[in-house]
Amino acid sequence: MVVGVLGLQGDFAKHIDILNSLGETGVAVRKRQDLADISGLIIPGGESTTLSLLLDSQGLYDDIKLLLSDRQMPVFGTCAGMVMLAKTLIDAKEGQKTFGAVDISVKRNAFGSQIFSFEKDLIVEGIDSGVMHAVFIRAPYVVRVGSSVSVLADIEHLGERHPVVCQEGRVLVSAFHPEIVGDDRLHRLWLEKCVH
């Protein structure tokens, strides 16, 4: 099965490696024609403001929005990908668009500057063995979830718990980066539940 990974900026190559190791065919999506044959799409980590701009200049934004809404294309977003798939953003940059594919509100850079980026073990519902080593890089978290959204993992920050892995229909989003430690379990979960 051919799965696209938005390849404009960020750590997309690591997602492609994971897809290929799982027997899928991971391809970088940089142009509109790259969307033609894919059965699912991954939006990787990167800078969401840069990604928005590059999506627009290639005409990819409208195409992907249509694929996600009309054709119910399965999609998985990590970090910046979560930001771009959210319905609403807190502290969005002026004019920053999102795909609104999952009914959540997301706060960008929710933990602060890079010195507050961290790694920790986290319990994630629905994956083998249940615990993932999660790496959060200037990560977002979720501040509101819609009624049809399942929260698969959350984290405590300043005394409050915030969702960091959510699923709604064919959409999976994660605030951390399983791809940078080569952990394929969230990818497998998404492929099994949302793509196949």
Place this chain on the structure above:
Amino acid sequence: MTTLEKDSSSNESTVSTGTMLVKTGLAEMLKGGVIMDVVDSDQAKIAEDAGAVAVMALERVPADIRRDGGVARMSDPELILKIKEQVSIPVMAKARIGHFAEAQVLQAIQVDYIDESEVLTPADEENHIDKWKFTVPFVCGATNLGEALRRIAEGAAMIRSKGEAGTGDIVEAVRHLRSINKEIKMLATAEPSERFAYAKKLAAPVALVEEVARLAKLPVPLFCAGGIATPADASLVMQLGAEAVFVGSGIFKSEDPSKRARAIVETTAHFEDFDLVAKVSRSLGDPMFGMQAKTADIKLQERGW
């Protein structure tokens, strides 16, 4: 740095900040992007609007540091904080080589990356900063593989080829990238028994030499800096193996910074799409005038070792 330990009394495990994974993680997220030098919050906004993945906050771009002479130091924290307020992308700042107290100040004001940079006047001609002591990640320049590995041994989480900053001449960046990648190729194809001799020749730890031989690349991301002035320059260094680019004087010393910045961002993302590079290269106005790197009185690349 703290070590990760599972706390058996609850579901919450220890949180670890400032680990190498977290430090290189941010560099991973910047790949395929452009990091732009900016001297005030107006320029920072122009850079962010043009699609920069990060900005480097400094008082003078390298071309002006060359022109003005004098001692180039860390920027006023107030300037850096104003730029941090202006943008949501990561903000980097420069400390002098070996000036760990400047780095401590930059960490205290929570910059996202520190560039221990040869563009500033070195504070220590023998020792670079012990970067393992910091939570904030560091990027350091290198002209060859040995220099890159020494910086990584000191805790750098990103290497940028040095080039010759402030000249707008790409020749040194090309030399350094080619040098680093050629040495990596030689090392990766060498007999395992030859690695000790390589470590000696490169003046780098054996363990790192072994790692590079195994990975056939640096263990941290390799970006390019020093002399990028046009979209084609960015495409050139990306094709030579850079994973992202720093543009210093090349943007705000050009006639139309906003348009040029945007063109370099598009090119870096699509560096092998030559039709696109041709399209965005049209009518950008004058690039920075620049100077031939070989005629530069001060060779910034020779600072550090």
